[in-house]
Structure formats: C-alpha cells, structure tokens
Amino acid sequence: MVTIKDVARVAGVSPSTVSRVVSGNPRISTETSRKVKEIMEQLGYHPNVMAKSLVSKTTQTLGILLPRPAEELFLNFFFGELIRGIVTQATRAGYDMLMTTVTSDHDELETISRLVRGSRVDGLILLSSRKNDPVIAFLQAHNFPFVLIGRSDEFPDIISIDNNxxxxxxxxxxxxxxxxxxxxxxxxxxxxxxxxxxxxxxxxxxxxxxxxxxxxxxxxxxxxxxxxxxxxxxxxxxxxxxxxxxxxxxxxxxxxxxxxxxxxxxxxxxxxxxxxxxxxxxxxxxxxxxxxxxxGTYQLGYTATQSLLRAVHGEPLSQNQIVIPHRxxxxxxxxxxxxxxx
Amino acid sequence: MVTIKDVARVAGVSPSTVSRVVSGNPRISTETSRKVKEIMEQLGYHPNVMAKSLVSKTTQTLGILLPRPAEELFLNFFFGELIRGIVTQATRAGYDMLMTTVTSDHDELETISRLVRGSRVDGLILLSSRKNDPVIAFLQAHNFPFVLIGRSDEFPDIISIDNNxxxxxxxxxxxxxxxxxxxxxxxxxxxxxxxxxxxxxxxxxxxxxxxxxxxxxxxxxxxxxxxxxxxxxxxxxxxxxxxxxxxxxxxxxxxxxxxxxxxxxxxxxxxxxxxxxxxxxxxxxxxxxxxxxxxGTYQLGYTATQSLLRAVHGEPLSQNQIVIPHRxxxxxxxxxxxxxxx
DNA sequence: CTGAAAGCGCTTACAG
DNA sequence: CTGAAAGCGCTTACAG
Structure with missing residues (x-):
C-alpha cells in the first residue's frame, strides 16, 4: 500500500504538502501540485479513508437503519425504490451508505449506539417511524444528525420527510x-x-x-x-x-x-x-x-438524503418538515x- | 467523546490494558477485566471504529456495488430480497454493509478503486455479472476478496454464487x-x-x-x-x-x-x-x-455473504462455485x- | 508557499 | 498479567 509518505519521498516534498495537494489547498504552487499529482498517479496512490476519518472526525458515510424483517417484507418495492433515491443522492454528494439491520428490539439501541458513538457514520436515515420510537429519543439525546422518513408525533421538531x-x-x-x-x-x-x-x-x-x-x-x-x-x-x-x-x-x-x-x-x-x-x-x-x-418514493429517499447532508454540514434548513407531494x-x-x- | 485513555485513567490501568479488555485478550486478570468493564459502562465508552480500522487494517465492513439504474429498476423485488439476505448474514457476523452505486461506466472503476485501495471495505459483493466485466478484472488483479452473484465465463475460478x-x-x-x-x-x-x-x-x-x-x-x-x-x-x-x-x-x-x-x-x-x-x-x-x-433469492444473498466472509478471513472454501438450487x-x-x- | 511536529484513538510486539 | 513505546496514515496549527 502506497501512503502519503511514499508520494512525498518520491516527489521530494513533505507529507504535509502532499496532503494539501490531495485536499486542494489553494496555497500550493501549481508547479508543486502538478508534480505531486503526477507522482500520485504514477505510484497509484489512494488516500486511506480510515486515517482521514480519524483525524477529520468525519466519515463521508451515512447510515440507513433497516426496519425489522416483518415490516421489511412488506416494504419491498417501496423499500428498493427508496434506497435507490437515497443512494443516488448520497453518491452524487460523495457519500457512501452504510446499512445495518437490527435482529431484535433488544439490540436496536446497541446497533445504533455502535454507529453513532463509534463515529461510524456522519448521519442517519430512519426508514420508518413507530409510535414512541426509542431510536429517535436516543439520537436526539446525543444530538446526532438524522432524518426520519415519516413523521413523529412525540418529536415534532426533528427533520422529517413525509407524505401528507x-x-x-x-x-x-x-x-x-x-x-x-x-x-x-x-x-x-x-x-x-x-x-x-x-x-x-x-x-x-x-x-x-x-x-x-x-x-x-x-x-x-x-x-x-x-x-x-x-x-x-x-x-x-x-x-x-x-x-x-x-x-x-x-x-x-x-x-x-x-x-x-x-x-x-x-x-x-x-x-x-x-x-x-x-x-x-x-x-x-x-x-x-x-x-x-x-x-413519490424515489423523491422521498432523495430528499431525505439532501436534508440529512445539510444537517451534517451544519447548514440551515428552510424547513425541518418536508412534505413530498402525492398524486x-x-x-x-x-x-x-x-x-x-x- | 470518551476514549480508551479516559477509561484507563479512571480505572487506574494503562491504555494497553483497556484495549486488551475490549478485545477479550485472555491474559487479563478477571479482577482487572471486571473493573475496566465497569468503568467503560460507567463512562459510556464506545470504541472508535476508525482508529481500530487504521491499525488493524480491517474494517468489519463489506461493500455492495449496486448495478446501474437501468438494470436496477428491473431487479426490484429480486434486488430487495437479495439485499435482505446479504444484510442479515453480514449483521449476524458483526459486519456492516456499505452500498455504493456507479453513475456511469466511466466512473465504475474509480468507485471500486476508492473502496478497495482506500481500505474502505474488507470484501465486495457484485450483484450481477456482465460479459467481460472490468470490475472483476480489477478486483482479481488487486487480489481483493470478492464474490460474484452470478457467473463469469472469462473468470471461471472466482468465488461465485449462482443458480444453474x-x-x-x-x-x-x-x-x-x-x-x-x-x-x-x-x-x-x-x-x-x-x-x-x-x-x-x-x-x-x-x-x-x-x-x-x-x-x-x-x-x-x-x-x-x-x-x-x-x-x-x-x-x-x-x-x-x-x-x-x-x-x-x-x-x-x-x-x-x-x-x-x-x-x-x-x-x-x-x-x-x-x-x-x-x-x-x-x-x-x-x-x-x-x-x-x-x-432462492434470499439464500443467494445469504450464501454469498457467508462465502465472502470466509474468503476475507482466509479460510478455505470447499468449493469456489456454489449453486443455489431452484424449483x-x-x-x-x-x-x-x-x-x-x- | 512549504515543512516539522504533534496528534487523532487505537493495537501490539517487547520487556518485565 | 501489565505497561511504555512505537506506529497505523492522515491533517493541521505553527513557524518560517
């Protein structure tokens, strides 16, 4: 595996400089940048995502929590179409999607907790909402960015994408x-x-x-x-x-x-x-x-991802509750x- | 965010010891282990997945490459059921699933390359195979663990799960x-x-x-x-x-x-x-x-994941080509x- | 515009 | 059974 140090050595610059070239830092001379890029290409350098995440505290990944089997069966077409909307928008924004499922009510919070507190994802999309959903309570308590596809009576202020x-x-x-x-x-x-x-x-x-x-x-x-x-x-x-x-x-x-x-x-x-x-x-x-x-299933997923990304980036949302039109x-x-x- | 050092300090042991407790190292006294676990619970410690990945060179994550839109539309039910089989087995084994999609033929290899060479996933599942699939050639050239749901004439020796x-x-x-x-x-x-x-x-x-x-x-x-x-x-x-x-x-x-x-x-x-x-x-x-x-769509996904995990762990496979029975x-x-x- | 240094949170020989 | 130290690959003030 070729690292930033390898590139630095071959290019005759410091690792810091290579890092800056990779991240597009403007204070690098075009000459240096060109050379470094050439070497990167030549050596087949690819940034290690884990290392980057560790220092930047960001993962470029969003999580999807799959509903339990029973509901999932039902969702089916709906589900596939929703995922398609989500993944398309996430990919376009340079984010990957991480999927996990819970096997029982018992481990539900543990699964979420692992993702959230283990810094596994930058934000989370919930595909459906139940009454008094403990997952929502958990995410809100930890102030973790998430959006709900659906609606919650108990937590009316969360970001949610729903139909009327x-x-x-x-x-x-x-x-x-x-x-x-x-x-x-x-x-x-x-x-x-x-x-x-x-x-x-x-x-x-x-x-x-x-x-x-x-x-x-x-x-x-x-x-x-x-x-x-x-x-x-x-x-x-x-x-x-x-x-x-x-x-x-x-x-x-x-x-x-x-x-x-x-x-x-x-x-x-x-x-x-x-x-x-x-x-x-x-x-x-x-x-x-x-x-x-x-x-508008696809749009539901697509819009949910857009809103989540805004929340992740700390950008203001014009509205927390978005309603996708039906017909x-x-x-x-x-x-x-x-x-x-x- | 509470780290391994925080736990170590409070428990009065070294970070190494905490790390060993977390990973279940047998050479830790039950007494120390008990105490450390108590503190972890108390402080709400959750291991940082990125940091662990960085040193262990393993991500506990498998990737799924979604087929391009055109095909995807068609897959639909099949697709959802397949994913369900995959995610279930992965979760059971403690792995997360990462999904990415390619937007064009052009960026296909780039997407894969980012996952593979950026150490983003431990293995990859390909959901369908085309003739002369460049993705397969790439993965094989890089000796990266993957399974194909389907069959490849050009690469008959790869791990594949298929129907007859x-x-x-x-x-x-x-x-x-x-x-x-x-x-x-x-x-x-x-x-x-x-x-x-x-x-x-x-x-x-x-x-x-x-x-x-x-x-x-x-x-x-x-x-x-x-x-x-x-x-x-x-x-x-x-x-x-x-x-x-x-x-x-x-x-x-x-x-x-x-x-x-x-x-x-x-x-x-x-x-x-x-x-x-x-x-x-x-x-x-x-x-x-x-x-x-x-x-046997669900089984196709389920079995594919099992085989991939074996490959990732370097365990021998009794057979590289598995055929799921049809009826x-x-x-x-x-x-x-x-x-x-x- | 560039480099040296410190640090992200963890693991793992090595030594005792 | 436990700890000190080095290191995983990257970023980012700080200094020049």
Missing part, C-alpha cells in the same frame, strides 16, 4: 365517495406504524365530512403481507352490509385483495372498487389496473361506469 | 413441452447479462433435445422493464405461426405479458401458457397465477387442462 398521508387517504376516500360509494372499507397495515395511523385518519375524516357511516367491521388492521388482503376478502364479502369499495393501505395488499375477490367469484370494479397506495410499477399491470396514490393515479379498479352518483 | 440458470430454463421449457406445446417462445432480459444468456441457452437446449422448431422470431431480447413484455405481445400474437407458450425471463416481464395478452383479448393459459423466473411474492397473486422458477413452482399460467399431449 392523512390528506392522501382523504383524497383516495373522496375519490370513491365521488363515484357514489356510501359503504367504504379500509384495509390497513401494521397498526404501530405512523403511516398506517395517518392513512386511517384520512379515511375517517373523509367519511365524516361526507356524513357517511363508518363501521368498525369495515376496517381491517392486518399484518403487512399481501396475503392479509386475501384473507380479508372472505370476511368482508360475507358481511350482511358489506362495503362496495375499499381503501387499501398498500399495493401489495391490494394485489391480495384483488386475487381474493377473483377467487371468491367477485370482480373488480363491478362488485368492489379499490384505491391503494404507493403506485408500484405492477399496479398498472394487475388484472384490473389498480388505482393508487403515487407517493392519485386513477385506473380501472376504482371506476364503475354503470354506477350512478347519489 | 441453464438447467432452470431447460426445466421450464421441458415443463411446457410436457404439456404438449410445440411452438415455444422466449422473452429475454438485458442481453449483456450472463443470466439472460444462460436462460436462453437452457431454452434452446430443451427445444433441441425435443427436436422442436426454434425460430428467431419467437425470441425477444428486450429491455428489462415489465413494459417490454407488453409490447412483445402484439408482435408475437400477430405472427402467422405464433407460439402457444412462452418462457419469460422474469416475473415482472411476465406481468406485462399477461396484461398485454388480456388487453389483446387473449387469455392465459388457454391461448398462451407462461413460465417465468424469480417467483416474486406477487406471482401467485396475478390474475392468472404465474408458474415461476424459485431461484419450478407450477401454477395456473402453464396448465392447459384441455390440451392433449402429442
């Missing part, structure tokens, strides 16, 4: 109401996630404003796999007063719902209308293309041509 | 042949990927052995988006002598194929049978559940009850 999920679910529900539906159900995600709660709230709000009935049995807070949508259907369809449309928490679950209805002999949209979230690429390729709220993409699953408006 | 894609496609094709199909087409992925070539080869092999015709116009080497399956269909179905079954490179593309056929008024499996690859969770939730080869999951898309065998 209440509004999005409100619009999705209103879209169904505008089609003339009066009995509208909701298939939810993991109840401890803030995003689940927000979407449920928006749904309730829309029903309330439209003075439509809201029944507990029309709401299913299931687990997160696409299968849960499937199981939900036999239940829903056997209700005496079953809903005629559903707001579904996530496209994957919507696929399960669609499949479940088909197997039970019902068809979408004529027997049941659907609106879902995330707008994964497959949504439009379903047997009945699924109406879905596009939440309802209407497809066949929510359009019933033969249904009259009330 | 030739055999898998051979079986998929034979499955269709066994159903009585005689005109079988192939919808491929990016032609420069080894996996595309392998699957195409297996398809050809099966046709050849069964002495079935193989026509160039039955083979579509498209790009990687699910959309390409869609476009493929208008072409295929308008052929005078069109195939009655298709082997499709990937489930996402199969979704596009399915959708395209539906829109053109054809149905699966009665007008066209399908077998695909990857067995993503949504395959069984398609309007017609899609027969797919499960390639054809037969669903409705490839079963034509009313079709007689020839």
């Amino acid at each position: 999920n209440v509004q999005a679910a409100y619009e999705a529900t209103n879209h169904l109401i505008a089609q003339g539906h009066e009995r509208i159900g909701f298939v939810s995600g993991p109840p401890n996630l803030v995003v689940s709660q927000d979407r449920l709230a928006g749904y309730h709000q829309a029903l309330k404003e439209a003075k439509l009935p809201s029944k507990q049995e029309w709401i299913l807070e299931g687990d997160v796999l696409q299968e849960s949508g499937f199981r939900a259907m036999s239940f829903f369809m056997s209700l005496p007063d079953r809903p005629s449309a559903l707001v579904v928490y996530d496209d994957l679950i919507a696929f399960g719902v669609l499949r479940g209805l088909t197997e039970l002999g019902y068809s979408v949209p004529s027997d049941m209308c659907l609106v879902s979230f995330n707008n994964i690429p497959l949504s439009e390729l379903a047997s009945t293309p699924i109406s879905s709220i596009d939440i 309802l993409i209407v497809r066949e699953s929510s359009i019933q041509p033969n249904l009259k408006r009330t | 894609n030739v055999q898998a496609a051979y079986e998929a094709t034979n499955h269709l042949i066994a159903q009585g199909h005689e005109r079988i087409g192939f919808v491929s992925g990016p032609p420069n990927l080894v996996v595309s070539q392998d699957r195409l080869a297996g398809y050809h092999q099966a046709l050849k052995e069964a002495k079935l015709p193989s026509k160039q116009e039955w083979i579509l080497e498209g790009d990687v988006l699910q959309e390409s399956g869609f476009r493929a269909m208008s072409f295929f179905m308008s052929l005078p002598d069109r195939p009655s079954a298709l082997v499709v490179y990937d489930d996402l593309i199969a979704f596009g194929v399915l959708r395209g056929l539906t829109e053109l008024g054809y149905s699966v499996p009665s007008d066209m049978c399908l077998v695909s690859f990857n067995n993503i969770p949504l395959s069984e939730l398609a309007s017609t559940p899609i027969s797919s080869i499960d390639i 054809l999951i037969v669903r409705e898309s490839s079963i034509q009850p009313n079709l007689k065998r020839t």
Whole structure:
C-alpha cells in the first residue's frame, strides 16, 4: 500500500504538502501540485479513508437503519425504490451508505449506539417511524444528525420527510365517495406504524365530512403481507352490509385483495372498487389496473438524503418538515361506469 | 467523546490494558477485566471504529456495488430480497454493509478503486455479472476478496454464487413441452447479462433435445422493464405461426405479458401458457397465477455473504462455485387442462 | 508557499 | 498479567 509518505519521498516534498495537494489547498504552487499529482498517479496512490476519518472526525458515510424483517417484507418495492433515491443522492454528494439491520428490539439501541458513538457514520436515515420510537429519543439525546422518513408525533421538531398521508387517504376516500360509494372499507397495515395511523385518519375524516357511516367491521388492521388482503376478502364479502369499495393501505395488499375477490367469484370494479397506495410499477399491470396514490418514493429517499447532508454540514434548513407531494393515479379498479352518483 | 485513555485513567490501568479488555485478550486478570468493564459502562465508552480500522487494517465492513439504474429498476423485488439476505448474514457476523452505486461506466472503476485501495471495505459483493466485466478484472488483479452473484465465463475460478440458470430454463421449457406445446417462445432480459444468456441457452437446449422448431422470431431480447413484455405481445400474437407458450425471463416481464395478452383479448393459459423466473411474492397473486422458477433469492444473498466472509478471513472454501438450487413452482399460467399431449 | 511536529484513538510486539 | 513505546496514515496549527 502506497501512503502519503511514499508520494512525498518520491516527489521530494513533505507529507504535509502532499496532503494539501490531495485536499486542494489553494496555497500550493501549481508547479508543486502538478508534480505531486503526477507522482500520485504514477505510484497509484489512494488516500486511506480510515486515517482521514480519524483525524477529520468525519466519515463521508451515512447510515440507513433497516426496519425489522416483518415490516421489511412488506416494504419491498417501496423499500428498493427508496434506497435507490437515497443512494443516488448520497453518491452524487460523495457519500457512501452504510446499512445495518437490527435482529431484535433488544439490540436496536446497541446497533445504533455502535454507529453513532463509534463515529461510524456522519448521519442517519430512519426508514420508518413507530409510535414512541426509542431510536429517535436516543439520537436526539446525543444530538446526532438524522432524518426520519415519516413523521413523529412525540418529536415534532426533528427533520422529517413525509407524505401528507392523512390528506392522501382523504383524497383516495373522496375519490370513491365521488363515484357514489356510501359503504367504504379500509384495509390497513401494521397498526404501530405512523403511516398506517395517518392513512386511517384520512379515511375517517373523509367519511365524516361526507356524513357517511363508518363501521368498525369495515376496517381491517392486518399484518403487512399481501396475503392479509386475501384473507380479508372472505370476511368482508360475507358481511350482511358489506362495503362496495375499499381503501387499501398498500399495493401489495391490494394485489391480495384483488386475487381474493377473483377467487371468491367477485370482480373488480363491478362488485368492489379499490384505491391503494404507493403506485408500484405492477399496479398498472394487475388484472384490473389498480388505482393508487403515487407517493413519490424515489423523491422521498432523495430528499431525505439532501436534508440529512445539510444537517451534517451544519447548514440551515428552510424547513425541518418536508412534505413530498402525492398524486392519485386513477385506473380501472376504482371506476364503475354503470354506477350512478347519489 | 470518551476514549480508551479516559477509561484507563479512571480505572487506574494503562491504555494497553483497556484495549486488551475490549478485545477479550485472555491474559487479563478477571479482577482487572471486571473493573475496566465497569468503568467503560460507567463512562459510556464506545470504541472508535476508525482508529481500530487504521491499525488493524480491517474494517468489519463489506461493500455492495449496486448495478446501474437501468438494470436496477428491473431487479426490484429480486434486488430487495437479495439485499435482505446479504444484510442479515453480514449483521449476524458483526459486519456492516456499505452500498455504493456507479453513475456511469466511466466512473465504475474509480468507485471500486476508492473502496478497495482506500481500505474502505474488507470484501465486495457484485450483484450481477456482465460479459467481460472490468470490475472483476480489477478486483482479481488487486487480489481483493470478492464474490460474484452470478457467473463469469472469462473468470471461471472466482468465488461465485449462482443458480444453474441453464438447467432452470431447460426445466421450464421441458415443463411446457410436457404439456404438449410445440411452438415455444422466449422473452429475454438485458442481453449483456450472463443470466439472460444462460436462460436462453437452457431454452434452446430443451427445444433441441425435443427436436422442436426454434425460430428467431419467437425470441425477444428486450429491455428489462415489465413494459417490454407488453409490447412483445402484439408482435408475437400477430405472427402467422405464433407460439402457444412462452418462457419469460422474469416475473415482472411476465406481468406485462399477461396484461398485454388480456388487453389483446387473449387469455392465459388457454391461448398462451407462461413460465417465468424469480417467483416474486406477487406471482401467485396475478390474475392468472404465474408458474415461476424459485431461484432462492434470499439464500443467494445469504450464501454469498457467508462465502465472502470466509474468503476475507482466509479460510478455505470447499468449493469456489456454489449453486443455489431452484424449483419450478407450477401454477395456473402453464396448465392447459384441455390440451392433449402429442 | 512549504515543512516539522504533534496528534487523532487505537493495537501490539517487547520487556518485565 | 501489565505497561511504555512505537506506529497505523492522515491533517493541521505553527513557524518560517
């Protein structure tokens, strides 16, 4: 391994000078700089990142904490797209991304602590938020730069990038109401996630404003796999007063719902209308293309990284909470041509 | 930030001793060890990872090189599942994962070089292989530990984890042949990927052995988006002598194929049978559940990491090429009850 | 514009 | 079983 000393010796200068050339210090003569660069190239010199980090107290690395397996499974497409947004922006800014996962609730803080207090990363991105998240409390207590993709009621001032999920679910529900539906159900995600709660709230709000009935049995807070949508259907369809449309928490679950209805002999949209979230690429390729709220997943990741980098560099943020716009993409699953408006 | 010196001072021992306690050196008295640990706990000491890396020449970090955007889009589910397998195994072994992406062919080697020669990671996982991959040549030239998820003709001796894609496609094709199909087409992925070539080869092999015709116009080497399956269909179905079954490179593309056929008024499996690859969770939730080869994506990532860690630790590998078993999951898309065998 | 020196926080022969 | 010392590869006041 060729070090800064080797370059210095061959170039006939001091290690300090080589260091300055590498970092682009302006007080180096162009002549010296040229020569040193030539030697570096010649010897194949590459700065040792660890040594640099040790003295500069900065790692040029951001951390991502992966959610626990259960949630992760669900995230899937969403997750991949988010990571893509994050990594793209980080790379562009010259940062690497470090990923760790926790295996249990128990070691969660230990994992974080290792990264934070061991000076492993300069900042951290949290991919999802639960109620009373201890990770957030820890990071805030240690005054460590981080951003949350999502929202936190308990810590309203932290930097967070989110959709307006209440509004999005409100619009999705209103879209169904505008089609003339009066009995509208909701298939939810993991109840401890803030995003689940927000979407449920928006749904309730829309029903309330439209003075439509809201029944507990029309709401299913299931687990997160696409299968849960499937199981939900036999239940829903056997209700005496079953809903005629559903707001579904996530496209994957919507696929399960669609499949479940088909197997039970019902068809979408004529027997049941659907609106879902995330707008994964497959949504439009379903047997009945699924109406879905596009939440700008890539942009969510991209923007989160931008904000985090600003925080890391101590630059001021114009706003701590950024809302990524959403957009309802209407497809066949929510359009019933033969249904009259009330 | 509390350092090893702080702990040493408070505990009344030398920094060397503290270091030995941290690393679990056996020649430390239990008494000293106990006391030092207590102080560490008390002061909230966490080892500085950078400093340790600098002297130990090891980072406890593995790198993942993300494929370029185009391919990445396609990978999607596959990609997420693979990463999950990798991160799980790495975490279990006490390693972090570093992700970087390349923005262009141009900076590909530079990115790798920075990681490798800057001592940023202990080993590297390549997520896919192209023909004549310069990254592989570079890593081998520098004698740097890495594993390839995939296969390389040019570098047959490197550590690689792969499916037997030739055999898998051979079986998929034979499955269709066994159903009585005689005109079988192939919808491929990016032609420069080894996996595309392998699957195409297996398809050809099966046709050849069964002495079935193989026509160039039955083979579509498209790009990687699910959309390409869609476009493929208008072409295929308008052929005078069109195939009655298709082997499709990937489930996402199969979704596009399915959708395209539906829109053109054809149905699966009665007008066209399908077998695909990857067995993503949504395959069984398609309007017609899609027969797919499960390639053990999670296991691919998991095993790759295990092998890489062995290589990093200089442990011998029983075999450099590991093949993860695949399994054809037969669903409705490839079963034509009313079709007689020839 | 450049160099000598100290130091980042840790590890590890060497000596006892 | 423990400590003093040197060193990992870099940066950065300080001095000139």
